[in-house]
Amino acid sequence: MMMTVRSCSWVLLIACGIGNLFAGSTVGAEDQTVSGYVFHDQNANGLREPDEAGLAKVRVSNGRDVVETDPAGRYELPVSTDTVVFVIKPRGWMVPTSSNHLPRFYYVHKPNGSPSNLEYPGVSPTGPLPSSVDFPLQKQAEPNRFQVVAFGDPQPNNLGDIYHLAHDVVPELVGTDAAFGLCLGDLMADSLDLFPAYNDVMGQIGIPFYNTIGNHDINFDVSSDALSDETWERVYGPATYSFDWGPVHFIVADNVYYDGDKRYHGEFTEQVLEFIRNDLRYVPRDQLVVVTMHIPLTSTNDSALLELLKERPSLSLAGHAHQIRHRFVAIPGADGERSKHHHVVNGAVCGIHWLGDPDEYGIPHAMTHCGSPNGYTFITFDGNEYSMKFKAPRRPDDDQMHIFLPSEMAESTLGEAEVLVNVYFGSEKNKTEMRVDDGPWVTMKREIRQDPYLLKVVPPGHPVSQATHIWAGKLPESLKPGGHTLHVRTKDMFGQTFSAARVFRVLSEDN
Template identity: 45%
Template sequence: MSRLSFVKYGLTLLLIVSCQENGQAEAKAEQTATGYVFHDANNNRKRDAGEKVLPGVRVSNGVEIVSTDEKGQYQLPVTDDTILFVIKPQGWRTPLSKNLTPEFYYIHKPNGSPKTKYAGVKPTGPLPASVDFPLYPQKEPSQFRAIFFGDPQPRDQKEIDFIAHDVIEELVGTDASFGVTLGDILFDDLSLFESQARGIALLGIPWYNVIGNHDINYDAPNDKLSDETFERAFGASYYSFDYGTVHFIALDDIDWIVPEGKKKGKYQGGLGKEQMAFIKNDLKQIPEDQLVVLMMHIPLVDVEDRQELYRLIEKRPFCMSISGHTHHHEHRFITKADGWRGPKPHHHVINVTVSGSWWSGAPDERGIPHTVMADGAPNGYSIITFDGKEYNLDFRAAGRSAKYQMNIMAPEEVTTDQLAETDVLVNIFNGSERSKVEMMIGKSGSWVPMQHHEGIDPSFKKLSESENGVKEKTYRNLPKPKKSTHLWHAKLPKGLKPGTHLLRIRTVEMDGDKLQSGRVIRVLPAKETAATEVTEK
């Protein structure tokens, strides 16, 4: 029997192929799901008499997207492995789970998930006569903030506790409208989804999740079945929603591949035909002057079928994307060198990770590893402010002041005859090739441009060599240093007088943010000690 695709709806006799627990293909009859989107005025999640139906709301089966009619009703084809979901419109919210994860979906798996190490979806039984989606009105200003976590990636409950103490506690009381984890919610132990979600729920805001390569079932025989435990916990592995004037698309770019005759699989970055069809159908209904944000785990430049996605977004003047996965922080500008054909480069953010370098390095006074990332930036998260078509990303270092935005590397002391040969390096954690960085000594000097410098952060190199060289240590080794894209370099100016000086660094970021910090250095007379230092005032 040939494989048939369900790209049209309303046909009840179409046959499709679905994979079962024994890995064999069996024919399943397609059905038509129908239901309503409505204002759940009494908050009981049921459509009661007199409750207002909502026309013009989009609903999807993961490929097709239809809008509810004037009666608030939709129809879509489903198979025995379909997740129906409502695309949350502006000014409304979906129900939330007890852990504040949005419940915007209905899973239709009459026979449930195949047996795997970590449980999937229980049998859902026959398709209900009406699959309804309740919504609740809420205010959504055009300016709002959202929190983005890259790779919290806890191995166990101890590391979930690290997350709670390192980032959750300081974010309690946030004014962000919602948050997103950009994949690698966990580190392979999928039994911990519930515990991780409970901790994040303390923030009191809706929290969306993107699937990562450490969030899938490694014993699945194919990509389609690799998401079963994630689906049980969070629903559809790709979806979209509106908030304010922004359209968000959460992508599943983890393509799980099990070679024929093999039991062990591997992953690569990929979207696949069904998801690409969904993206295409979704964007068809989004105005070109609306800001679109693509959220994924593997960076866009590492997705195998990205060129097809590029064709869908490159003509949009307002579109950005954000990912995690690589455990460093970077602003990428995708150009024709990667096959991009748009009139201007596409801005892709590889987001700072909550787990930093996988919870490695020596523990601090709280018992939490410092887990500095291999590009020299600290672990942490981003807060993005959206305002109409504009957005502004702020970097936050875990457990640090919001003012901690750079690490200035200069010697503690230098003699006057060494000034011109002495390097100053600064790692500006949220910096990019579009940043403007300057240096000044004291208050009466002049601002001197610093040169953008991609390379190894020497402070991280020194730290990793020192810590990794400790014998019988009780913490994990730091990773090898990797090239940082947010380093700047200059030499100390000649003519500084002996004394204690404040070296100042200031930067203007690509979004206009102005940051400034400083480091105290001592200048000594040539070939002498600092017997008569003069403190600058």
């Protein structure tokens, strides 16, 4: 049966749990089957009109099972009384979005609603299962080459932090060429009543954002993991889902398992893994798969996910750690060029929780635990290849490192003078070199150590991590007294070269 609704923005309204918006008959809860159509919404009103064709071979899921629509665009899935049904966006098509550009691709089925005693409200009772749950799609161009912006941990503690985000990060992204954004969790810092203000600010960027749930985005006043995403479902829909964009398949995976009593751990549950397994059955083995999560892969049951990604080109992104780190994780049983999986811990938009002395505009000078500035990443996809570039807000695009070297030193101590370079988005695959003035280039050594600048400014009680993207070198002992310039250049795994310089003085023994 074709559904009729009271508003053209029907996906948003139903997801927010605003009653039974369907005209016509409903099925009883005991039937436990949802059906409907995925259709070409040619007039963009959200309603399936008689002349709007159903779309075949589009995937739909209940968070575990994945089915394809039949030639008429119809699907059918089992549901419980706590299910989010969603369409898996195919290439060349787009789902409706809210006024803040949030994708609306799901229907929340909770006949009885969320628990009524939550500090932050969940889903209102949705009533009986509608006779048809339909998903509108509209055509859009999706070339092989496109760009995505990836955020880790915006994590505002209060409205002031949301305005830090609004003034520090968002303005330079307004009008971006990125096709969409990915947020890797901890959109909040436990205060889930800030979701509306956060969405208002992020919506100004003007592109869809696909969000990953984090440990600070959950309901803590519940007894089980199954109830920890009630508010998330009201605002964003499913915590685990997938979509295609261009030639790339994206999977957003919930790996925050709530243990109760405000404790959690990193885990891909059996249901999440089953969804990914079923989802990938429809994904060609040579298609790039990008998995987003909140807790870094190596702090979870990573082998279970890696087994599903084996023999596929893949990339995964995480937040949580408030630092930048590249890992190349061995996939058990895999050989050749796909024997290692590239996992990126993507830093944090908030740095260390918006910690730092305010600048003249009142914005904190925020750094992450590894000494990199707060920031985000641009990812450029081209077929099943990709490249990545870090961006610190309100800094030039080529600001990719800082150099630690005393401003002056005695001629007699040149042999002891150490040069340290923090390449913000560097990995073990970078080649980093230095030279003084017009001297020869010398290869620097990557060392795992703390950032010396961060050690100077971080308040007590905030950890400074052992950064994996610091390179060390020594000054030539033959330098003459006077002014000199240290030049540093680094080439990353994507073939991008960045440089920086620092001026210093060598003092004669007579000074």
